[in-house]
Amino acid sequence: MAGGEVQLVDLVKRFGDFTAVDGINLKVAPGEFFSLLGPSGCGKTTTLRMIAGFERPTEGQVVLDGTDVANVPPHKRHVNTVFQNYALFPHLNVEKNVAFGLRYKETSKGESGTLVGRALELVRLMGYEKRRPNQLSGGQQQRVALARALILNPAVLLLDEPLGALDAKLRKALQIELKAIQEEVGITFIYVTHDQEEALTMSDRLAVMSNGQIEQVGP
Structure with missing residues (x-):
């Protein structure tokens, strides 16, 4: 963008x-x-x-x-926003939390997976895809929120x-x-x-x- x-x-x-x-x-x-x-x-x-x-x-x-x-x-x-409380979904794993950012965009499953992987690599969370928010530290939760905000490449x-x-x-x-x-x-x-x-x-x-x-x- x-x-x-x-x-x-x-x-x-x-x-x-x-x-x-x-x-x-x-x-x-x-x-x-x-x-x-x-x-x-x-x-x-x-x-x-x-x-x-x-x-x-x-x-x-x-x-x-x-x-x-x-x-x-x-x-x-x-425009996307990252809040202090991160606003992560506790019932979704990291991968699905990040992919939630794509809900307004038509993407194939393959494309979605590629974009999620790229976003997690950017915030250095590769390997954490299947963890839930309660299994992460505060700093890791902040990175998930950042990845979710960045996945759509906002202006x-x-x-x-x-x-x-x-x-x-x-x-x-x-x-x-x-x-x-x-x-x-x-x-x-x-x-x-x-x-x-x-x-x-x-x-x-x-x-x-x-x-x-x-x-x-x-x-």
Whole structure:
């Protein structure tokens, strides 16, 4: 999937009287690893959810590769999301969890198997196909979620604090691995975190958010 440019134009999200995102403007280049950094409640996750299509903007535009997708449902955007809780299906093994990402795409059994194998190789989980989520470590579960998101080769991958539930040592190792995977696949990554060191370790650029606004954008 080529492309991956994201532009937010005068983006606003209100929940009743509360303004979660207050008129932000931002442009993320294709293939960039971009982080939204800020404390809890600053609007970074709400911004990510509007890019994904899980929240509809009150005002403004979400432009993906030149098209405003503010009113387009999530499954029709060339975007996938990895959440902190991984959202794996406990009754499905690793192979079937990863293949679930293909549910909206017509693929033969052979093609599906090839794509699953490629995704698991990318996240270094070959040999784990038949294991269930409860047989995996937290870091391995995170890799399964990443493989499932990458299998469709989206233009943009959104990551909402995916390492937040892991211990510090594992989190540091996976930061390096995640950046290496992003460079290999060449997909635009937009990463939400409250951890400054994490953002600086992985990002090409980052935006600092506070009170629903972008305070600063830089390398």
